[in-house]
Ligand SMILES: Cc1cc2nc3c(=O)[nH]c(=O)nc-3n(C[C@H](O)[C@H](O)[C@H](O)COP(=O)(O)O)c2cc1C
Ligand code: SF4
């Protein structure tokens with residue numbers, strides 16, 4: 001959080017808050033200890049606002065709190081109004097038809113009294129289309145996978161539904177998936193129908209990553225982070241005293 | 248010729264004004280009636296005749312530009328502009344004379360002259376106010392000289408020589424112009440916001456995506472008067488401080504792209520685009536970008552993503568694009584028709600502009616009137632005209648034997664308004680409070696044979712196919728709504744479906760991420776609001792009063808109305824209609840498919856839909 005930014009204030013469920021300009025509504029609620037359910041949100045990824053579970057009422061409108069930056073004071077936000085409750089039940093009912101066995105979803109569905117509609121029971125592939133995997137891949141520096149297709153046919157895949165050539169095997173997608181749906185293996189490293197070599201730390205023998213992954217990150221040394229740190233501090237120790245004098 | 252300043256522009260224009268009138272042009276009506284009577288052959292014959300006689304003229308084949316004047320029985324129709332002659336029942340034998348005498352010398356062929364002379368007095372045109380469409384078919388749209396001759400670039404000359412960017416902005420703001428691409432957002436507010444936004448790089452964009460199925464008002468503008476859009480954008484760029492613009496054109500419109508490109512080239516050659524326009528320090532370049540081919544690409548954030556080379560998909564929009572738009576720079580996006588209004592405002596002043604339309608909705612709007620009306624096509628009327636006058640005065644009302652039921656306004660995410668709305672003024676505010684939207688101005692007239700549940704199913708199906716699938720309410724929710732509607736139309740409705748639809752529709756509008764999903768329930772919501780009884784009949788009685796949903800009605804012939812013409816007998820695919828010549832027909836229901844073919848052809852309204860159990 002940048003503390004030089006001006007502050008904005010408002011109320012959430014009647015409680016006053018004060019946060020830095022541009023803080024998301026979701027974070028502001030968190031400062032008050034108010035919990036808003038989320039699915040597509042991941043604190044380490046840019047918001048996408050696609051699942052619509054985190055909706056919050058203001059005026060007579062609903063906002064995706066994970067993506068809404070508060071830029072003006074005086075907002076009155078309701079996170080648990082009847083409209084919010086109804087909207088979340090609607091979203092859960094729809095997502096449940098896609099992932100009927102997802103534990104987190106089932107728990108939320110119970111809380112909100114949502115039930116899957118049998119008319120949407122075809123193709124329950126378990127995927128929420130939250131795009132966390134796609135965003136994680138982008139955030140890590142690749143664009144190996146994407147959501148392909150339109151409407152209800154939208155699916156996560158590599159180009160032309162083939163093993164993605166741009167994949168470096170970092171597993172960022174699998175680790176960020178809230179449903180654990182992306183099949184992968186740590187060692188041997190397999191994902192998206194591809195197998196990758198693994199780089200072992202020449203000192204301790206630990207797995208550092210795939211060669212493609214290290215190359216993407218611009219890392220040339222194949223030491224693991226711990227051994228690299230140790231080597232660095234050793235080097236510092238051997239430097240002459242004068243190098244540490246500040247001027 | 249390169250125009251060095253405003254004075255040279257005006258000198259050129261006054262030279263042109265003393266010359267001959269704009270190039271004479273022929274058009275051939277390409278409506279279904281005229282096509283059936285051989286319009287395509289006439290068009291080809293005229294074109295080869297023009298070549299043979301060494302004339303330099305193209306023929307507009309108005310397959311859908313003029314739509315249909317309702318004079319089908321007099322087809323093929325040929326029009327002559329700018330004289331405005333209308334010739335009827337033109338045959339191949341007339342073509343040589345038509346080209347030499349009429350096109351060459353401007354003299355009509357008396358024996359072919361229709362009763363409607365000049366054509367602007369025809370009831371289809373007479374009530375119209377043609378401002379935006381004034382040059383359509385009257386000039387060669389690729390000729391910059393024709394454009395100048397008809398007052399083009401007067402506004403830009405004035406602005407660059409006598410008005411500050413701020414003054415141009417103020418004029419648009421005071422004119423009250425509202426966006427013609429759907430929402431009706433005040434243009435001036437966007438202009439000022441973009442003008443004041445910090446940043447040295449800014450963009451102006453034109454939305455020519457026109458994704459509404461069957462709509463062609465933006466296409467006819469890009470094809471009929473491309474320079475008006477270009478001049479408008481140049482004025483906009485000057486006003487907000489942009490040096491680069493893009494016109495986003497639907498890729499299914501190759502002729503629009505070609506004409507816009509030619510027009511841009513011509514303007515560049517004359518120094519009306521490019522560096523230091525008309526000797527000023529203002530530079531502006533324009534480029535065409537081809538649309539991604541999806542309805543959602545017309546949505547502003549998706550459109551910008553598409554221009555940037557990314558997938559045309561909407562983004563959560565909590566920052567205005569006039570602050571942060573294309574490549575994060577302040578961006579002014581307007582529909583092509585909005586842009587075409589700008590030169591008019593700058594040239595004639597905001598007071599003049601406000602003399603048409605209503606105080607909150609000034610100016611005119613181009614509508615596309617289609618469906619069950621006698622006359623159809625492109626119509627320009629002042630905003631605030633009643634729906635009734637459009638449907639009945641211009642359109643001539645429902646075809647014989649049918650009665651008006653509803654008008655669907657605003658494209659696929661528009662709404663259906665009933666007979667009681669005929670007195671409603673067509674403007675942004677009245678339409679949205681009635682549950683429809685202006686959209687880009689499409690009007691589909693429906694009659695007693697249109698089933699409102701089926702109409703909702705159709706539009707929901709279209710939008711379902713166009714949903715980008717990013718957010719869950721639209722991706723999954725539209726499918727659920729569609730399946731329920733489909734069930735109702737197939738007689739598989741379940742108790743409570745109508746109520747469920749109401750709930751789903753209202754939730755979808757409130758929860759979807761972008762305008763597509765938020766407005767996707769409009770067809771459903773509006774038909775539920777005005778025609779709920781039709782839903783309940785489908786749900787509870789498996790009855791479709793419109794005779795549209797197969798299996799949910801029996802056709803019945805009213806012997807008092809039946810003239811015995813036998814049209815239904817011919818149309819019936821099951822051959823179950825019988826009766827003597829000039830006698831009322833009867834139907835053998837035991838073998839009837841309940842397809843409604845007889846209802847559709849009966850010109851007397853004698854074939855009607857009744858409940859199957861009655
Ligand atoms: C799903 C969707 C489709 C749209 N399609 C179009 C379109 O085809 N043409 C258009 O001008 N505006 C379209 N719009 C509206 C644009 O987002 C935008 O508001 C408009 O281009 C702004 O210009 P205006 O203010 O001059 O109307 C669409 C909006 C949505 C939500
Ligand atoms: S509302 Fe529909 S079109 Fe818009 S983002 Fe959501 S899924 Fe895509």
Ligand code: FES
Pocket residue numbers: 037038039040041048049050051052053054055064065066067
């Ligand atoms: S968590 Fe905010 S929209 Fe998904």
